Amino acid sequence: MTGKRLAHIAVAELGKLRTLPVAVMTTVGTAVIGALVAAALTAQLVDHGLPASAAAVTAQAVPFLQIGLILLGVLPMSHEHDGGQLRTTLTAVPRRGLLLAGKSIATLLCLALAASAAVGGVVAATALTGRLLDAPPAEDVAGQPVVGAAGYLVVVGLLAHAVALLVRSLIPALVGTLSLVLIVSPLLAGLTRHARWLPDRAARELYDPTDAVLTAATGTLVMLAWIALVGGIAAVLFVRRDP
Amino acid sequence: MSFWNTFTAELRKAGTLPASWVAVAVTLFGSAGVTVLNAVAARTALDSGAQESQGFFSAFETAYAAVPLGTVGAVVLGVVVMSSEYAANSTDAGGGRQVTATLAASPRRAVLLAAKALTVVLFVGLTAAATIPACIGVARLVIGSGPPETVGLDDALVRSVGATLYWALTGLIALAITTLARSGIIPLVVLIANSSVVSFSLLLTHVTPLAHWLPDLAGRRLFVGLPTVDGGLDAGPGALVMGAWTFALLAVAGIVFSRRDA
Amino acid sequence: MLLIEQLVKRHGSRTVLDRIGFEARPGRVTAFLGPNGAGKSSTLRILLGLDRADGGRALVGGRPYRSLRDPLRTVGSMLDGSGAHRSRTARDHLAWVARSNGIPRRRIGEVLEQVGLADAGRVRVGRYSLGMGQRLGLAAALLGRPEALVLDEPVNGLDPEGIRWIRGLLRGHADGGGTVLLSSHLMSEVAGIADDLVVVSGGRIAAAGTLDEVTAGYASLEDAFFALTGREPGLEPGREPGREQGAAR
Numbered sequence: 055m056t057g058k059r060l061a062h063i064a065v066a067e068l069g070k071l072r073t074l075p076v077a078v079m080t081t082v083g084t085a086v087i088g089a090l091v092a093a094a095l096t097a098q099l100v101d102h103g104l105p106a107s108a109a110a111v112t113a114q115a116v117p118f119l120q121i122g123l124i125l126l127g128v129l130p131m132s133h134e135h136d137g138g139q140l141r142t143t144l145t146a147v148p149r150r151g152l153l154l155a156g157k158s159i160a161t162l163l164c165l166a167l168a169a170s171a172a173v174g175g176v177v178a179a180t181a182l183t184g185r186l187l188d189a190p191p192a193e194d195v196a197g198q199p200v201v202g203a204a205g206y207l208v209v210v211g212l213l214a215h216a217v218a219l220l221v222r223s224l225i226p227a228l229v230g231t232l233s234l235v236l237i238v239s240p241l242l243a244g245l246t247r248h249a250r251w252l253p254d255r256a257a258r259e260l261y262d263p264t265d266a267v268l269t270a271a272t273g274t275l276v277m278l279a280w281i282a283l284v285g286g287i288a289a290v291l292f293v294r295r296d297p
Numbered sequence: 298m299s300f301w302n303t304f305t306a307e308l309r310k311a312g313t314l315p316a317s318w319v320a321v322a323v324t325l326f327g328s329a330g331v332t333v334l335n336a337v338a339a340r341t342a343l344d345s346g347a348q349e350s351q352g353f354f355s356a357f358e359t360a361y362a363a364v365p366l367g368t369v370g371a372v373v374l375g376v377v378v379m380s381s382e383y384a385a386n387s388t389d390a391g392g393g394r395q396v397t398a399t400l401a402a403s404p405r406r407a408v409l410l411a412a413k414a415l416t417v418v419l420f421v422g423l424t425a426a427a428t429i430p431a432c433i434g435v436a437r438l439v440i441g442s443g444p445p446e447t448v449g450l451d452d453a454l455v456r457s458v459g460a461t462l463y464w465a466l467t468g469l470i471a472l473a474i475t476t477l478a479r480s481g482i483i484p485l486v487v488l489i490a491n492s493s494v495v496s497f498s499l500l501l502t503h504v505t506p507l508a509h510w511l512p513d514l515a516g517r518r519l520f521v522g523l524p525t526v527d528g529g530l531d532a533g534p535g536a537l538v539m540g541a542w543t544f545a546l547l548a549v550a551g552i553v554f555s556r557r558d559a
Numbered sequence: 560m561l562l563i564e565q566l567v568k569r570h571g572s573r574t575v576l577d578r579i580g581f582e583a584r585p586g587r588v589t590a591f592l593g594p595n596g597a598g599k600s601s602t603l604r605i606l607l608g609l610d611r612a613d614g615g616r617a618l619v620g621g622r623p624y625r626s627l628r629d630p631l632r633t634v635g636s637m638l639d640g641s642g643a644h645r646s647r648t649a650r651d652h653l654a655w656v657a658r659s660n661g662i663p664r665r666r667i668g669e670v671l672e673q674v675g676l677a678d679a680g681r682v683r684v685g686r687y688s689l690g691m692g693q694r695l696g697l698a699a700a701l702l703g704r705p706e707a708l709v710l711d712e713p714v715n716g717l718d719p720e721g722i723r724w725i726r727g728l729l730r731g732h733a734d735g736g737g738t739v740l741l742s743s744h745l746m747s748e749v750a751g752i753a754d755d756l757v758v759v760s761g762g763r764i765a766a767a768g769t770l771d772e773v774t775a776g777y778a779s780l781e782d783a784f785f786a787l788t789g790r791e792p793g794l795e796p797g798r799e800p801g802r803e804q805g806a807a808r
Contacts, residue, residue, distance in 0.1 A: 076482070091497075091500060094500050094501065094503060094504045095500070095503075097503070097504060098503040098504075101503075117494070117495040118490075118495055118497070118500070121486055121490055121495065125482065125486060136384065136385070137385060138385060138386075224481075224482070225316065225373070225376070225377065225380070225481055225485065226319075228482070228485055228486070229369070229373055229485060229489065232485070232486070232489045232490070233327075233369055233489065236489060236490060236493035236494070236495050237366055237369065237489075237492070237493045240493070240494050241331060241334075241366070242334070245334050245335070245338055298627070298628055298629065298630070298660075299628070299629075299661070302629075302658060302659050302660060302661045303659055305658050305659075306655045306656070306658040306659030307655075307659075309651070309654055309655040309658050310655045313647050313648075313651035313654070313655070314644065314646060314647065315646050316646070381644050382644075384644060384645070386640065386641065386643065386644070386645050386684065386685065386692070393638075393639030393640035393641060393642050393643075393692075393696075394639060394642075395642055395643060395644045397609060397638050397639035397642050398639070398642030398643065398652075398656065398699060400607075400608065400609050401607055401608075401609070401630065401631065401636050401638070401642075402630070402631055402656055402659040402660055403659050404607075404608040404624055404625040404627070404630055405625055556611070557611075558604075558609065558610040558611060559604065559609035559610060
């Protein structure tokens, strides 16, 4: 019974995102810009005489792609909070725990879609650019880093979603997550080894395994733990507080 | 409609908007925090007697390294000054937007935008005036007064002014883009990314050297003395190019803002 | 005082205002009546310089709104509810509005007192009820002691005491020589205070004149309204008469 309700809510949330222009534009824009970024990176690699493999280009493109996924992760909660729609939603679905679950499922699906499109765009653009520039064919490593990249993008988006659930309003959530991932994280990584425990640093292992302590699996677990922590606090506050 | 009245009203608005002060506080404490981290690293090196260049232990250099990150605060200031006009109120209170009241009070829109621009510059200047000395103080505290300061006062002043100018111009660019888009999402995403290691402009420089003429890259040597990628313009010409971009974007924003419906 | 002449406004291919023209005279309350979507708000927005007209003109004391030096001292308006940002307090909101037109600070306390928000002055607007937001909007309109008041659906959200109060306020303003232009789609509130009536429908003027002139021959203002705007009760705007929804036959 609850399962069926949850499915209904998730589908409704998906419908909201599908019909939200900025969400659609973000998904498409991330894929398009990702492809352009990949083309630029490929050209750069070819210039330096290095093999332009999909894995290498993807690894370099992911930091750019994550920006779009972070925005997409923030939107489902923030567009409702900022636009005053939250009240309508809560009237339709008064059981808030269920609402958050449905919303998160819908967000996860959208992030997966966007991540696949983005990574697909990158791979395609790399191949196309490589062909256009007559680059030497690169031996591609199984494709795991490419799948890992998509996985990373999804969990980073989920982290942004958790932050948005906590702070609700668009600008704080967006600025906060972007600052963490783009500015604070690289900074701390340059200063201390312990930065590996930061969520995005840990999840990096999925597509760029360089760390001594964490593997792709354990890194993902660390990231999921962060998401659970932030999301958990957010959920408790949301369920108990007035909107 | 007098400029002075409009300007002081805009100052009041920005001053009573919580988001502005959050931006100032985050810049101040964020930069201070980063300075502490850098200073601790320097202190550790000092204590362990490691051989570093003299500048490594300079309190000013340690503080100055954190300053480029404060650009994010300037971006947020530039964005919220305009995005707060278009934020819809709760449906409980009527769901209106502030822009209606603002334009009824100050119908000459070019003047209004100029007043907002000056407000952004003032707030950014205030933030810089608080942040840079605070960071230097923090750095000095952590590193201690042992190593001599390698950066002279006039040098420090020039570099501080350069950093403040970069912040101000970036804030104004954020204001212009927010005015055109009526939303802060695009300038936030683009300008924060460009202030970080994930810079679109920097990536473009690998495709064409013309990218060095983009505003954030053109002005990067305003952070005098900080290491940066090769190529591109020197501090002086770079500042002029960045200033030209800012002026052009504000002019376009002003024209569009004046002509379109509220 | 407030003159609308041959105003034309298009949104894409749709003509929202089709040569609207009327006048709001001093010493009188002019009510701008019409169903939803008739073009009332569009007209007022053009009058206050918020939107641009595609033809015709709207003048305040013979001049366009944008050319007024301190517009809030000439025209006080309320178009979009409170018009305040949700994170500011009412006092802070009125403070910047006053500053922008060189209005003295003591007026803030005076208008808050006048609209009955003196206790809620330091509460964030985001927590206001609809009625409180409307009162704040009125307070902002009254700040500059303007000669003319332009109000879009001012009674929206007010309780009976508030409705009586605003009726007294607007009547008093007109009796004192000021101009009042208010738009509404509620006949009852208009019947009590309006001197002149302008009925608009589908972007065109359906009738204009004094209240008595417009309602002559009709049993009530409500009947006159429906007859003039060519609608049968119970329909949404844009539907043809005769095509009612299911049950209400």
